Amino acid sequence: MITKELHTSNRILMGPGPSDAHPKVLQAMATPLIGHLDPEFVEIMDEVKEMVQQTFITKNNLTFVVSAPGSAGMETCLVNLIEPGDEVIIGVNGVFGGRMSEIAERCGAKVHRIEKQWGTVVTTADVKAALEKCPKPKLLALVHAETSTGALQPLQEISDLIHNAGGLLMVDAVTSYCGVELQVDEWNIDAIYTGTQKCLSAPPGLSPVSFSERAIKVLDERKTKVQSWFLDLTLVKNYWAGSKRAYHHTAPVSSIFALRESLRLVLEEGLENRWKRHQEVHQVLKTKLENLGFKYLVEEQYRLPNLNSVYLPEGNDEALIRRKLLDEYNIEVGGGLGDFAGKIWRIGIMGESCTLNHVNMLISALEDMKEFKS
Amino acid sequence: MITKELHTSNRILMGPGPSDAHPKVLQAMATPLIGHLDPEFVEIMDEVKEMVQQTFITKNNLTFVVSAPGSAGMETCLVNLIEPGDEVIIGVNGVFGGRMSEIAERCGAKVHRIEKQWGTVVTTADVKAALEKCPKPKLLALVHAETSTGALQPLQEISDLIHNAGGLLMVDAVTSYCGVELQVDEWNIDAIYTGTQKCLSAPPGLSPVSFSERAIKVLDERKTKVQSWFLDLTLVKNYWAGSKRAYHHTAPVSSIFALRESLRLVLEEGLENRWKRHQEVHQVLKTKLENLGFKYLVEEQYRLPNLNSVYLPEGNDEALIRRKLLDEYNIEVGGGLGDFAGKIWRIGIMGESCTLNHVNMLISALEDMKEFKS
Known part of the structure; x- marks a missing residue:
């Protein structure tokens, strides 16, 4: 019989959803x-x-x-x-x-x-x-x-x-x-x-x-x-x-x-301000991801700002690094689906998860991680 | 535009569900x-x-x-x-x-x-x-x-x-x-x-x-x-x-x-203890409801303990009294459905709403209410 009360880790949600709730x-x-x-x-x-x-x-x-x-x-x-x-x-x-x-x-x-x-x-x-x-x-x-x-x-x-x-x-x-x-x-x-x-x-x-x-x-x-x-x-x-x-x-x-x-x-934030925020944070994330060697799947003009599908730099074990992000940094990013399983990450910056701090937590964690090869 | 934060009254839920949550x-x-x-x-x-x-x-x-x-x-x-x-x-x-x-x-x-x-x-x-x-x-x-x-x-x-x-x-x-x-x-x-x-x-x-x-x-x-x-x-x-x-x-x-x-x-309570609690509280509710002149719809051997369908004593305006219970005492009971609309109440004593205090709050509110005729 289960007698423990609910315990969950304090995740930072940067996958394809759910995102962090206010x-x-x-x-x-x-x-x-x-x-x-x-x-x-x-x-x-x-x-x-x-x-x-x-x-x-x-x-x-x-x-x-x-x-x-x-x-x-x-x-x-x-x-x-x-x-x-x-x-x-x-x-x-x-x-x-x-x-x-x-x-x-x-x-x-x-x-x-x-x-x-x-x-x-x-x-x-x-x-x-x-x-x-x-x-x-x-x-x-x-x-x-x-x-x-x-x-x-x-x-x-x-x-x-x-x-x-x-x-x-x-x-x-x-x-x-x-x-x-x-x-x-x-x-x-x-x-x-x-x-x-x-x-x-x-x-x-x-x-x-x-x-x-x-x-x-x-x-x-x-x-x-x-x-x-x-x-x-x-x-x-x-x-x-x-x-x-x-x-x-x-x-x-x-x-x-x-x-x-x-x-x-x-x-309260305003819809247009919110669209703008997603676009601005996306630009920062994009620059930092590309500096680490990530490459976008989707052509720039059709790219969603809030869901970033990216190929990892060559020589990385995506599943291993994704799991270490979750286990050691509490950061969730999404893996690929279908033909992209094992090949891409889906990085969400959505709603409350769309902040410069979220971007920096993710990028810094990757920079720190010895298994990650940029 | 709606700018107010959410406000709800502190209801006592004794209808056909939802019941009070722990x-x-x-x-x-x-x-x-x-x-x-x-x-x-x-x-x-x-x-x-x-x-x-x-x-x-x-x-x-x-x-x-x-x-x-x-x-x-x-x-x-x-x-x-x-x-x-x-x-x-x-x-x-x-x-x-x-x-x-x-x-x-x-x-x-x-x-x-x-x-x-x-x-x-x-x-x-x-x-x-x-x-x-x-x-x-x-x-x-x-x-x-x-x-x-x-x-x-x-x-x-x-x-x-x-x-x-x-x-x-x-x-x-x-x-x-x-x-x-x-x-x-x-x-x-x-x-x-x-x-x-x-x-x-x-x-x-x-x-x-x-x-x-x-x-x-x-x-x-x-x-x-x-x-x-x-x-x-x-x-x-x-x-x-x-x-x-x-x-x-x-x-x-x-x-x-x-x-x-x-x-x-x-x-944690135990399933059998929980069934017993619903039966016991039902007996108290039943006695008190019948003392006020309520009559059960369902024959005793087929009666659910946790959902009590009862005809009001004659001469009562069920909708008026039900609304006063909600507005003045914050107590929700359910009305009838289909042919029973306007004729019966459905009083739930379910889960967290199945306590002697719930029974007493409801019964006392009815006793206090000058519009209610027992």
Whole structure:
């Protein structure tokens, strides 16, 4: 039997997420519980909705929070918008584009994949070519910030292409949200989901989502039931946006408290200041990493500032050094996924983990470590 | 823009959940984050798995935690066990049996409902009659503790009936888990899910689940893919039970910390002592409620000790009194659902909310309140 109380090390989180949480966010997590139908909680849900709208930069009324991590947000968007037999186009340039395709197929869609080398992005030419093969797709889904590679996907021109074809634009913004520019209304994004544990610096477990009026029209015109009950927006929306707040499932009260506090801190800093901070700290990190011999995976113009995918200098055992960083310095960086496993590191400077001190702790630890060869 | 820090009232939670959380559980929620692939977190997952096995009283290896509330645990069980065209039998004697039917239909099942009056339970005669119409069901699903009515479903004899017919027994144990006797192995339950916010007294947001070897065999022999990617156990089990701990989705780290602490506290008290405490406090509550003129909905032998569904004494405006309890005494009790809306209260004494002081706070508040007519 386990009788010890919980003990964890005091980690410095510089991987692909979760990032360090602000002490006030952690404190919000520890707030004594209130009921999920308590008038005070309903007010908090309204405040969270308003702040999610502000951080997505959208007026979308159907803006809410899925009671599960980002992958469930992804499934929420796909399962509600797709009906069996629909044709969709999905950009696959990393793990998360692949995951979207997998889920879309489970929804019964015919998926046209735009397969791109990992670390690159989908171009307007790629989308045009896909639209020739599939001229009337239900939607085009792209990953704004591919967490497996650190690539930042431009969206504005592509948004026009898919809308001109009569389809919806669906976007994975898990790693970009609150870290780099993201304009839901301005860029005409129809369905977007994100996570809480990246640049928002809240604990993992929730997924903010927003649907445009065009997406709601598709939802309203469905001929079949949504295959998931838990993620069915025709039901969830009555809880988040209905006048009667119909009970659907028990909301994760504590996580919503923490989300509220993390959103408040983002808006207190200001979204643009926050984007600027991520860019500035990235520049310092980049210079110092390159001085040590690291090389970036992604071409400079498509590089995410907050998730730095880098090849180690030659002659280093990445797993050994990553483990020593964790064990001896309490610093977590991420390893590579897929073909990049064992080859790259993914260094996150996200939200509360995006400070000059974080950069210096990591760089100095590497400089100190006798096993690391720069 | 919202600039206030979070403020909530100090509620006494005596509704159908969430219940009050132990200060140590709240403190665990506020533990600084560690990565979801950190070796320390993997160890915590192992400990949680072991304690979930102990509290379910099972040796099932496929015992794990769904990263979403109880309704997602329900969907996890159904979506993994059912394939299109399967016939299933579901007991419907309240909201949650109805929800299971709804989800099973979305999985493509032909559902045979055993419809029972709300507040009663499914009998062996009911199951025998259902098996005559559907002699080879894939599974029989029952709600052990129906949160909408406060009825406790006997399972042992029915378990033999469904196994003799070659089907699986699936059980909703959201409100019974850690509050009344529940024996997964002894009663031959094949698939079970629960929630964290009832008698476990952790915050809502997670769903412990366990599958028997028989259920795993059904999973392994599936001919179709599970329609949900997020809840697909063929993937999730590699994260919770695989030797390589394959990344599936980002685990809700803080909620797992809190779950670990709440499980530890349950085992420190002892499961049987905990069942006994719920029974004893229930007896005191029952006597005092009946003295005030309340009448129980459920027949005594099928009554849940921890969720007391009661009709108010005649001449009371239940909504008014419930609101005054909340506003003036900070005490939350639950209203009725469905046909019982406006007619009954659901008074929870679950986990940390199951103390003589909770009973006395509620009873005394009612005695003090001039609007309440006993």
